[in-house]
Amino acid sequence: MMFDPTRDAGLARLVAYTPKMGRHYAGNRNYDRPGHDDVSRLSPYLRHRMVSEDEVLRACLAAHAPSTAEKFIQEVYWRTYWKGWLEHRPSVWTQYRTGLDQALNDVQTQSGLRRAWGDACAGATGIDCFDHWARELVETGYLHNHARMWFASIWIFTLRLPWELGADFFLRHLLDGDPASNTLGWRWVGGLQTVGKTYLARPDNIAKYTDGRFRPRDLAAFAAPLDGYPNPDRTALPTSSPLPKGNVGLLVTEDDLTPDWITDQISVDGVALYDGTAHRSPLHLGERLTSFMTGAFDDTAKRLGGATRLADVAAVKDWAAGFDAVVMSYPPVGGTADALASIETHKLIRPYDAKAWQYATAGFFKFKDKIPKLLRAYDNQLSLI
Ligand SMILES: Cc1cc2nc3c(=O)[nH]c(=O)nc-3n(C[C@H](O)[C@H](O)[C@H](O)COP(=O)(O)OP(=O)(O)OC[C@H]3O[C@@H](n4cnc5c(N)ncnc54)[C@H](O)[C@@H]3O)c2cc1C
Structure with a gap:
């Protein structure tokens, strides 16, 4: 099973999987079968926003009634919910x-x-x-x-x-x-x-x-909850920065590899790419992951018509110093946000996230009740980005 690291490949997968987002997904999504054709395998593209949730939901709703695709839609929103929950409790x-x-x-x-x-x-x-x-x-x-x-x-x-x-x-x-x-x-x-x-x-x-492929013996028969810290109190959600003025640089990270929604709002004088994937772990990353990300950044550079490649945080700092201001897609809680914390940037939150994260306050079931309201934005196929 291969994942071609391009936006075009992600869009092709979206088109190919859309007919299955309704009844097929609901009936088959729990089966772990070789090849994994019963699930979308869109996650590497969604994770890096090579394809956006907005695009996936629009394709889904154009092909299925919300009730038929309820399960698939809910799963798409699980990612959104988890991100919002962590933004409340970094x-x-x-x-x-x-x-x-x-x-x-x-x-x-x-x-x-x-x-x-x-x-x-x-x-x-x-x-x-x-x-x-x-x-x-x-x-x-x-x-x-x-x-x-x-x-x-x-x-x-x-x-x-x-x-x-x-x-x-x-x-x-x-x-x-x-x-x-x-x-x-x-x-x-x-x-x-x-x-x-x-x-x-x-x-x-x-x-x-697994259709009988596995029947393990000697697994633990009980699962006592681990000891850990209680969930911390919620903190305020981040807010989107105002659009900067003057000579503006656009910084693109692996958290959002399709920044067109930013360049639609503001013209920029330079674009740079910073791959912070290495911050996911203190250890070396696997080869599949590094080669997927190298390909994804090459594809992004091509789509943007060229961009400066920045090797490390020091290079990001030097590059940023050449502009009045730097704008970027808000990096969610994680290693890249930590690594870039000392660099002043205007962080824009995608409207899709801003609309949904406010509801990720408690459990998913409470959040799920808001999904019909969030989906109303698609009634006339309005883009949330
Ligand atoms: C222990 C554990 C670790 C996980 N780690 C990650 C991770 O690092 N990155 C990641 O993207 N997902 C993670 N997931 C969630 C989920 O397993 C994957 O998103 C999903 O399997 C991706 O495959 P798919 O695109 O074929 O999903 P599909 O079943 O086709 O679902 C469509 C989309 O909905 C979203 N989605 C589906 N299920 C979940 C879920 N349970 N949680 C959040 N979003 C979901 C994904 O964006 C997915 O692409 C984890 C789940 C568990 C239990």
């Missing part, structure tokens, strides 16, 4: 990174942990489904949602490895590796996100949804 990302540093220190000093972690990442645990998914992740940069849930559950409750090491393994290899969906997905499995509620991988569930 310290959860910082806690994850602190916990990861601690776990990586423990790996250095505890040889048993180091061996178990190495075996899990190499797909050498002896649990056939888990080993299959570990290798699939490294080889393709993708895992089905159900496989991510089973994998995280086995990692935490059967192998009893620190969850932060598993989340980091995902972020080093997933082409869609996302600070919000990943951190909060792992926390959800471990019982930290929805307090007291864990996800237990069950052999009969794995057998059913």
Whole structure:
């Protein structure tokens, strides 16, 4: 299974999958089947906004009634919800990174942990489904949602490895590796996100949804919630900066590789690309991921008609100094936002995010009630960007 790192490839996948967004998705989305044709596999494109949620929702609603495509639409909004939830509580990302540093220190000093972690990442645990998914992740940069849930559950409750090491393994290899969906997905499995509620991988569930390819034995039979910090109080959401004046540079990062919605509002005097993917992990990233991102940035440069490539944060600072102001798409909570924190920029939030994030205050079910209201913007196919 290959992911061509271009916007055109993402749009082609969107066109090809649109007929399946209704009943087909609802009936088949939980099956982890070779090739993964039953799900959209749009996430690497959505994660980097090579294709936007807005484009996906418009295509979906042009082909299906909202009621028929309800499940698919809800899944698209899960990404939005997780991002909004983390924007309300950015310290959860910082806690994850602190916990990861601690776990990586423990790996250095505890040889048993180091061996178990190495075996899990190499797909050498002896649990056939888990080993299959570990290798699939490294080889393709993708895992089905159900496989991510089973994998995280086995990692935490059967192998009893620190969850932060598993989340980091995902972020080093997933082409869609996302600070919000990943951190909060792992926390959800471990019982930290929805307090007291864990996800237990069950052999009969794995057998059913892998069409009998796997029926693991000796998985943990109980999943006691992990100890952790309580969810922090909400902080204020970020707001969009005003449009800058004067000589303006546009900075593009991997968080938004289609910045046309910014250049539609303001003319810029220079464009630069900064690939902050390496900030996803303190360790080296997998080859599939780095080559996908190199291709995605090449494609972006081509689409923008050329751009300066900036190798590191110092280069971003030097480049920014040549303008009166720098404008960029708001970088959501995560490694790139952390890395660029000391550089003054005008950060514009996509209207799609601004409209939805305000509702990501508590659980998804409360957020879900707002989806019909958010979808009303599409009644006359108005773009939210
Ligand atoms: C432990 C764990 C870690 C995860 N880590 C990531 C991650 O790093 N990056 C990431 O993008 N997703 C992550 N997910 C969510 C989900 O697994 C993927 O978004 C989905 O599998 C992508 O495949 P798809 O595009 O074929 O999805 P489809 O089923 O076709 O869904 C369509 C779109 O809806 C969104 N979506 C679907 N399910 C979810 C979900 N559960 N949470 C958030 N958005 C969803 C995605 O944008 C996806 O492209 C994680 C889930 C778990 C349980």
